[in-house]
Amino acid sequence: MNKQSASRVVAVVALLFILVPSLPAAGLRFDKSEFAARRAKLLEKIPDGIAVIWGAQPPGNYYPTAQANDFNYLTGVELPNAALLLDGASKTSTLFLTTTEDQARQEGVDARIAKNAREFTGLERVVPFESLTFFLTGLAGRSKILYTPFKPEELYREVSTEKFSTFMRSVTLNPWDGRLTRELQFVKILKDRFPQLEVRDLSPLIWELRTIKSPAEIALLRKAGKIGVKAHTELVKACRAGMYEYELSAVVNYVFEKEGAQESACGVIISSGEKYPYYGEQ
Numbered sequence: 001m002n003k004q005s006a007s008r009v010v011a012v013v014a015l016l017f018i019l020v021p022s023l024p025a026a027g028l029r030f031d032k033s034e035f036a037a038r039r040a041k042l043l044e045k046i047p048d049g050i051a052v053i054w055g056a057q058p059p060g061n062y063y064p065t066a067q068a069n070d071f072n073y074l075t076g077v078e079l080p081n082a083a084l085l086l087d088g089a090s091k092t093s094t095l096f097l098t099t100t101e102d103q104a105r106q107e108g109v110d111a112r113i114a115k116n117a118r119e120f121t122g123l124e125r126v127v128p129f130e131s132l133t134f135f136l137t138g139l140a141g142r143s144k145i146l147y148t149p150f151k152p153e154e155l156y157r158e159v160s161t162e163k164f165s166t167f168m169r170s171v172t173l174n175p176w177d178g179r180l181t182r183e184l185q186f187v188k189i190l191k192d193r194f195p196q197l198e199v200r201d202l203s204p205l206i207w208e209l210r211t212i213k214s215p216a217e218i219a220l221l222r223k224a225g226k227i228g229v230k231a232h233t234e235l236v237k238a239c240r241a242g243m244y245e246y247e248l249s250a251v252v253n254y255v256f257e258k259e260g261a262q263e264s265a266c267g268v269i270i271s272s273g274e275k276y277p278y279y280g281e282q
Helices: 003-007 032-045 069-075 101-106 117-121 129-140 160-172 182-193 203-211 215-238 245-258
Strands: 012-014 049-054 082-087 092-097 125-127 145-148 198-201 269-271
Touching (some): 032 203, 049 129
Antiparallel strands (some): 012 269, 049 082, 082 092
């Protein structure tokens, strides 16, 4: 960093993030009644059918396990390899989950979900994941419409629409690949196995619900906002001529974790000196 850029280290600090406060050490992120209310609203939207929502798969790396946002919104269950089946006719929800207490602890999730998942989650029925095919086949035999999300799952720092566009360009439309997303592959299998069913996209229905925030969600957003303000404040206090941008980024991330946030929605973006402005620079 030269003298000119060092003298202007605070010229611009752009922090683009949405904080997500971390899951409490015990229990769900919200009270289980919050998740029950969300499921009830979604069930009202599908009185003529059933719905299947997949949870995220285990990560193939050493990053923390992240649950798919839509699945997390409806269940609060952070464990991978799970599925949720909603019956619009009976207004009941079934969670398909197979886990042990040790597996739950390894994922940083309250081990009570393995001991008594029904009581822990508030779901009407919790059965082993291996039972999904049996249950789905039974309900498909007396239903005409099956709903499932067509858009890709959202994990940390992901947006379904952007993820879908990127996958289509690099994989589906690639003449040397051609694979479908996990969600669209599931849609294809459903149509092949249950040709009598009409398969509809559940994504818009879930996203419509997620748009309207409950008092509990608003309180969490305010908490996240306060953490963001504190991170900005501490960053300004730490700024010194000659500092590197990664040092300032470290200050921000330190405050995030210290205050209990999981992480920022995207990497901290900081630019100063000769790099300013960094957008549209030739």
